[in-house]
Amino acid sequence: MNILLVSIDSKYIHTNMALRYLKANLSLESKLLEFTIKDDLMIIEEAILEEQPNIIAFSVYLWNVEKVVKLIESIKAKSNAIIVMGGPEVSYEPVYFMTNSKVDYIISGEGEIAFDQLVTSIDQNNSINQIPGLIYRENEKIIQNPIRIINNLDSLKNPYHMIEDISKLSTRIQYIEMSRGCPFNCSYCLASLDNNVRFFNIERVKKDIFYLMANGVKTFKFLDRTFNYKISNALEIFDFIIKNHYENTQFQFEITGDLLPRELIIYINENAPKGLIRFEIGIQSTHEATNLSVNRIQNNEKLMENIRLIQDGGIIDLHLDLIAGLPLEDLNRFSQTFDEVFQLYPKELQLGFLKMLRGTKIRREADKYGYLYDSKPPYEMQSNNILSKEDILEIHYVEEVLETFWNKGFMPLTMRTLIEREVSAFKFMNSFAHFLINRQFDFHRYQLSDLFVRLSQFILQTNRNNNQILDVMKKEYLLRSTIKTHIWWDDIVSKIEKNHLFQQIINEHPDIKIDDLFKYSTTIHFKGHYLTIIYYPETKRIIEY
Template sequence: MNVVLSTLNAKYIHTNLAIRYLKSYAAPEFEVQLSEYTIKDPSMNIVTDLFHKQPDVLGFSCYIWNIEETIRVISMIKKIMPNVIIVLGGPEVTYDVNYWLERVPDVDYIIIGEGELSFKQLLNAIKNQEDVSTIPGLAYRTNEQLSKVNPQSNKLDLRELPSPFRFKEDLPHLSKRVIYIETSRGCPFRCQFCLSSIEVGVRYFDREKVKEDIRYLMENGAKTIKFVDRTFNISRSYAMEMFQFLIDEHKPGTVFQFEITADIMRPEVIQFLNDHAPNGLFRFEIGVQSTNDETNDLVMRKQNWDKLTRTVTMVKQGKKIDQHLDLIAGLPEEDYNSFRKTFNDVFALRPEELQLGFLKLLRGTGLRVRSDDFGYVYMDHAPYEMLSNRVLSFSEVARIKQVEDVLEKYWNDHRMDETIEYIVTHEFNTPFDFFQEFGMYWEAAGWSRIGHQLEDLFIRLYEFLETRNTGSLSIIKDLMTYDYFANQKHKPRKSWSSEILSKEEQQSVYLSILNSKNEPESLAPALRLTEKELNKHTIVEKMSFDLQHYLETKEIVNASTYVITYFDPTSHTVQFFNLPAKNINTTKKE
């Protein structure tokens, strides 16, 4: 029997862990082929590829991001292969199974919840032409009007599950993709917007098997390994053991990502990581969602803001671990002003990434069941995103989406760190106000519907700031120039700004460097360059303040300076050297 398991990932770099667990559990009785695609792939290409595999049983792993595209593929498949047995599984079809059986008549079976055992039992029944009515966790039609849903039985012993990582066909891709791994299933919390709240308790995999899998992945080139545990640090002893293992045995260039609950992480754990973790080895994802206590109570979310702040601050001070903090707009009783406060509360922590998402009323969640209580209006189809509720109008939702757009480009992508820090600190009442006003301007200009080169992002921010008639525009412009050069690996042909020094003035700066031995100590590295190297690998800009002093203290000292930017051709790094303008003789020679 030819069995194929498929899914449509959000991006090429993603991998699907679920179908790999199904494949490993089905062995050795069944040899399962894996076929992964992306939601960007044309449906005809996917269907053609699956047709060539000629499956007898074809399974799809379904999520909110791929369900609609998956349905289109299934419809086409059934037209050309009417006898293929279609099986669906995954969180999107686990709930409201009668709806899915009715909406997608081409589907033969739906696996509910944890699928390893149910899927293997189904394959055995199909192969042996046996009755499926006693298989737990299975839904199917008994006739055109009636469906049968068998509830899931006892959970698997995760310690006995075979590894999902030992497939030869995966080896060539390990270094190019995000590899997902789980050390536990379940979540101790009951957040009503999250599917994890439905499962009671937390179950763990065998620790030594997990470690062996991680060793195997690293030895075969895996670079980014993401733990999908809903709360990796729920057990302090377990988290510490894994942190120590990863520190001891990591390979250079490998990054491990975790979802952690920040307010339960003890200071001694953070101190241990600050003291012992190599820089860049770990990355934390922290779901804050809201700082409104009433909102958190309504969604049954326990959160100690003071302890969360302590954790994020300690990690940031350690300068070892990047942090990704999540917000959800549209939670119950969080109106526009309350969300503005939530945003500013979290932005004050200056996370390396601040993800602004919008509430999705997921099938099976308590919040979807109670959606009428809060006046929710939301999309009928996946991703079921909220459109409004009784305290947040659609107009306000649309305004917050303007914030999301520029936040991603101007903060999370780290193209202008110094510039944005100065702007939100000195030019606007709050960071949210900057992103909101800029986002409104961005959309009004039509920029949300077109692509952008790096230079465009600088030009468009400057255009927006010009409309405000700020007295600090020259300082901001100089900081933008610094950020522009700091993000280059090679010397650009020009700056983002059309204003450049004359060749004569630039040459005067170079001559001063070459001829003087009494320049500031900060300029010493530049003094070792030859005239040819200066011309080839540096750019000179004139600034209205002392850049070096600002970078060290965040204080503006008005002093005209030349900044020499050196683009090292060997290391592809950038170095900046300050030279007081008073030291340069720019008088033209007769």
């Protein structure tokens, strides 16, 4: 029996743990083939058929479902292989995919036990009618076996110790679990469809982390939907990684921000090195009515207090999420949510748009709120009864500016200095976006200097001119560079000025060589005086006079 497990990942650095769990828990031998969505379909198909498989299992997600369906149709025309699909994209509306694709079987929910039973039954020609979560055809009818969760997660064999993975570990994100299931019922989220929260033995998790660090993993991402649901476990893991982490390792966690004890944040702030821990906190909306409409209870006051405590500590990397397009939140109310959250000045603020995912309650309630959404993945909402398509477009404009001018970290001090003077960060970014669009600015192809030039033009043309802002911008631009760079603004420091300044510098700093000043430095007028930055091969030196 030749069994092939096929993963089409969104990026090479993403490790597909679902198929590794299947492989580790199979009674028969199998082979894993990994591709990315950028790979050509013909190349993927040829690689699959070259293996001459009897069974092909695809792990199916939003980003690869269309490719997988096309692949299955093409493979079925050339091979008698049995094809199985599993994963979140096919688990909740399996009848649709059984009807609209050439797939033979679908496994809904956790697949480790079910897939092993299916493969064994096919190999031994046994009955499949008791296999949990299996969807199949029988006498031209589609049969759905009940889903059965895996209560004892420690009964699963370990997927992290595969010899063939060792050489790749240092270059990929390593996903890891402490628990499965989610205690909450957010109506837009697939995680809410499994409320049975179960935990792996925490000592097992620690051993896995140790093994993976020892074999080169630098970035860990916990898959737990609410890592801090069980505070005692969360604290034990935080304590473990603080005391045992390898250098340049980072651990990422999805956190419910208003459930974090203040003491836990303080413990991390006082004991962890900067950058070891990254929190991803989904705020989504600050509008209480909106949150209640999607079955989400959130203590905004406690949430903001905790985020400020995290920010003040300067230890934990922080990523915040918002969702545009939720019920009962029109353009004005969403701009308020955006402003309230942006005032925290997080390192990263992701502005996403509501996805009407298969199986979710909000998709079933689409008519209630007048939702129109894309029929193809990722099923993004286009409008609802209080947000027009034009409103959504305005939010998209803000998202473009946010991503390019804030999240990429090119000019955080400049942007903060600017926005602190504004009534609304949302309105500022929206106005700036229109300015850029009217000048055919390409948000996806630009040089660093283009960003500073466009922003300075906007500042001047909208009467936001302020010498302090422009000085901050110029200094930040020069500090972004690692080599002597040309300035984009008109500022000529005469030869006489420069000679006099350089002589003053070497007189007061004997360790600086005059040749290095001429060869490696950039000098500008700054705050009525001068700013000189020397770009040495290994470092920079800043001198203000």
